[in-house]
Amino acid sequence: MYPVAEIDLAALKHNFRRVKETAPNSKVMSVIKANAYGHGDIEVAKALPGSDAFAVARLSEAIRLRNAGIDKPIVLLEGIHSPDECQQASEYGLSVVFHNEQQIAYLSALTLTKPLQFCWLMIETGMHRLGFAPDKVADAITTLTNSNNIAGDIGLMSHFANADTPSDDRNGKQLAVMTKVMSEHCGPRSMANSAAIMSLPTSHQHWVRPGLMLYGVSPLNKKTAQSLNLKPVMQLKAQLIAIEQLQRGEQVGYGGTWQADKPTRIGTVNIGYGDGYSRLLSNAGQVSIQNQIVTILGRVSMDMICVDLSGIDKAEIGDEVILWGDESNPVEQVAKQAKTIAYELLCQLNQRVIRDFHG
Numbered sequence: 001m002y003p004v005a006e007i008d009l010a011a012l013k014h015n016f017r018r019v020k021e022t023a024p025n026s027k028v029m030s031v032i033k034a035n036a037y038g039h040g041d042i043e044v045a046k047a048l049p050g051s052d053a054f055a056v057a058r059l060s061e062a063i064r065l066r067n068a069g070i071d072k073p074i075v076l077l078e079g080i081h082s083p084d085e086c087q088q089a090s091e092y093g094l095s096v097v098f099h100n101e102q103q104i105a106y107l108s109a110l111t112l113t114k115p116l117q118f119c120w121l122m123i124e125t126g127m128h129r130l131g132f133a134p135d136k137v138a139d140a141i142t143t144l145t146n147s148n149n150i151a152g153d154i155g156l157m158s159h160f161a162n163a164d165t166p167s168d169d170r171n172g173k174q175l176a177v178m179t180k181v182m183s184e185h186c187g188p189r190s191m192a193n194s195a196a197i198m199s200l201p202t203s204h205q206h207w208v209r210p211g212l213m214l215y216g217v218s219p220l221n222k223k224t225a226q227s228l229n230l231k232p233v234m235q236l237k238a239q240l241i242a243i244e245q246l247q248r249g250e251q252v253g254y255g256g257t258w259q260a261d262k263p264t265r266i267g268t269v270n271i272g273y274g275d276g277y278s279r280l281l282s283n284a285g286q287v288s289i290q291n292q293i294v295t296i297l298g299r300v301s302m303d304m305i306c307v308d309l310s311g312i313d314k315a316e317i318g319d320e321v322i323l324w325g326d327e328s329n330p331v332e333q334v335a336k337q338a339k340t341i342a343y344e345l346l347c348q349l350n351q352r353v354i355r356d357f358h359g
Contacts (some may be wrong), residue, residue: 002239003271003353006325007039009047010359011231015214016048018229023197023204027052027188029075031211033061038276038346039064039215039234040355042068048214053118055209059085059094066092073118078130079103080145083110088113090149097122097157101128104140107149115151119144120190125177126170127161134181137140141185143239155188155207163195163203164221171196175203194219198228217342218332234346235325236353238271240289243309252306253298260284264308266297269321274302277323280338281305288329289315289320 019028030051035068036044045054045065053073056062062074062135075095080086083106089096090112098104099122103208107116121140124131132140144150158178162168175191182189182205190207192200197208198220212218216232218225244267246252246260269287273279277300285305290312296305309315324331324345335342 001354002237002320003275003277003323004237005349006235006352006359007235007355007356007357008231009043010142011216011233012039012044012047012359014215014231015233016050016215019197019210019213020050020208021209023201026192026204026206026208029055029207029209030055030214031055031193031209033057033077033211034347035061037211037215037343041065042070043355043357044214045070045072048211052207053095059088061250063088063092066094073120075120078263079122080106086110087112090116093117094252095149097231098140098144099132101136101140104143105129107147108143110149111261112149115149117151118155119150119152120155120157120188123156123158123178124188125158125174125181125182127159127174129159129161131158134177137185137292154183155190155266157190157229160191160193160196160203160320163193163200164201164219166195166220167185171200175200188236190251198223200233212343214249215346217330217346225332226327232325232330234331236277236323236331237270238269238321238323240267240269240315240319240321242268243317244268253300254301255299257297259308265315267294267307267309267315267319268269269305269307270303271321271323271353272301272305275352277305278338278340278345278348279343280340281334284339285334285337286329289319291328293328311325315319 032041033056033307035041055075079097095118097120122131189205192203192208194213196203216230246264252258271277279300282299294307324334331342
């Protein structure tokens with residue numbers, strides 16, 4: 001059964017309620033791209049019937065959800081990248097975010113049997129990744145509004161680059177750009193991601209787009225999930241499969257990057273980068289065994305890691321190992337050990353790790 005990612009759907013629902021409490025006047029577009037940040041997109045969608053819509057990055061993700069019976073509006077955040085994708089978006093009843101003129105040209109070249117609904121225009125407000133410059137918005141909206149391939153209002157959407165640091169003055173500058181654009185055009189509006197939901201209430205508008213906070217991870221750099229009343233949804237577990245006594249001078253793992261400076265008891269755990277467990281945790285990460293934190297020794301290999309058992313006299317083969325998700329070792333802390341972000345650790349877990357849903 002190991003390794004396994006235990007997914008607590010009750011915690012997921014709790015975090016969704018936190019979104020509703022924090023942005024009570026906004027509709028919720030739950031972000032479940034990248035397999036719901038590694039948590040299982042179909043199961044997460046089914047567990048959040050209170051969502052007014054879902055958001056994914058790519059067409060394949062949306063089609064997977066539709067084929068699983070998810071009938072809520074599904075928004076393609078990256079939009080469509082060919083006339084064929086536009087046709088498929090129509091066939092599956094998907095909603096498109098348009099972020100460049102080429103995408104509008106794809107739409108204009110077609111005659112869709114069913115017009116696209118609940119569509120959005122991405123506005124470039126300062127992140128410089130996707131979107132129309134403010135002075136191009138009016139023409140884009142006019143073209144889309146006049147198209148027989150579009151039904152209903154065109155929403156205005158943008159994205160914060162620095163909302164995880166609420167004091168960053170660039171947040172206010174982006175919001176000011178978006179506010180000016182919104183004052184000139186009608187329709188639904190959406191800008192707030194998880195960090196902005198928690199820290200920038202003036203950005204909430206008609207729709208909020210929670211992602212990371214749904215999964216019980218703090219979206220703010222200087223706040224813990226616990227302080228924000230968010231509950232971790234994933235607990236990643238593996239198993240102790242071997243124990244060995246090392247002598248002083250003996251080395252561990254590929255390259256011998258860790259060497260014992262005294263007699264040391266070590267354990268081998270059945271998880272590695274082949275499961276999506278980050279190699280950046282080599283000689284840096286920590287895990288929990290019998291409610292005690294122990295350190296990874298040597299390199300993370302494809303299927304295994306080694307850990308220091310010096311402080312756990314009663315550790316035995318078969319013991320459960322918690323890689324992240326308990327109070328003593330939350331995923332945010334593990335991300336710091338790897339010098340990366342929690343998003344990456346969660347998203348890169350692959351299908352070799354069993355998802356066990358409960359709650």
